Amino acid sequence: MYVPKKESNGSKELYDKVKEYMLRELIGTDNKITEEMLATRFQVSRTPIREVLKHLEHEGLIETRRNKGITFRSFSPEEVAEVYDVRSVLEGYAARLAAGEASDESIDELAGYMERYTAARADGDTQQAALIDSVFHEKLLELCGNTYLSDMAKNIRMVNKSLLLKDYYFSFHGDVNPYNHAMIVEALRNRDPQKAQRMVQKHINWSKKTILKILKD
Amino acid sequence: MYVPKKESNGSKELYDKVKEYMLRELIGTDNKITEEMLATRFQVSRTPIREVLKHLEHEGLIETRRNKGITFRSFSPEEVAEVYDVRSVLEGYAARLAAGEASDESIDELAGYMERYTAARADGDTQQAALIDSVFHEKLLELCGNTYLSDMAKNIRMVNKSLLLKDYYFSFHGDVNPYNHAMIVEALRNRDPQKAQRMVQKHINWSKKTILKILKD
DNA sequence: ACAGGGTAATATGTATACAATTACTATTAT
């Protein structure tokens, strides 16, 4: 798990830029990715690029095979299921903690994202909805009061999401998750840790099943 | 989380060697650690050393600050508590899965480590006991059937253990964990997921409290 | 036309040279 330091090295910004570039423009395409290409694009030598790539590989986002270029890591359906199960456990636990830790104000803020999400879906803007969905879940993680936990869970979300990018967006065209954000927020408002945990876990497990159905085709 | 690949680069072996060296000979001492020193020791240039160090930093084992050398990452008592809580959740969940997934033979194997652990403690060989304790918990993790989970949990164990090394061994001189391996094994034998999870969580929470008591002094 | 081999092109792995930043030390002024 990579936790960017405040007083970090100069390569921190490069890490962000390269990561964003790869996630925004390279993922899903057939473009071949090489160190040299990234180096020239960002006007640095291969050395710092390699360091960034090592980080991304460590996070589980990419794979490098000697002389074969860089590829986004591919997960089998079984591995996807594994990742979802871990997410479910960690985010569920975070929600449980949040029910006791979060301030009323931060729960209200979370509810704001919930409403924006619903609005985006109503508008049919699935891309915006997916973005807000991410923010909702990350904000929720931050409410748990355990930064080690939230950093780790965020990283898993990032990898999980990027790996399933196409399918992820596609899933929005299907059924609506019956265990929705409103239920999670309600459990938090009621200060009901058990229910908050259960709702998040059901929420994620539903996504898992939906994704797996798509992947199995 | 770093998961060494089979068909990996040549730096994989170097990673293992450097890590073992640092954990065995450098941790706990005041020796200054520099890239150059590691490079000359392992007869390679700084380049592959830096890659290894990036991995170790990413895992949370070390910290690097420009021109100040490499230091083992230090955790505040609050952060230690956070890590233990995450461990408790992940390993508890793994135990729950293991109660359903593990074969009778593998549970017997686990019981073997339990007995060896008890014997080592009876002999007063705390170092050996700590080693077997580690193996017990790692084997348990492997029984859950979710390699993503077990790899992640193992990494946390490694970091957790190394960071507390002195205190860790020291804790063996104190009270004995009342939620012991035997109870965990029994729950697995009874195929009782709930109890297996609960026992592991209590086991780890007890360690957390014991460590924190020591750290607070 | 096709199989096979060998060579060139390509890409990563590693070493070395250099730049930049921090730490240390000695010297000088007050």
Next chain:
DNA sequence: ATAATAGTAATTGTATACATATTACCCTGT
């Protein structure tokens, strides 16, 4: 004697050159 400062040493960050390994393609022989 102490504090400020400049200059030097030490250490990491980056660029470049070279080594190694893989791929691609052409060329040749049947």
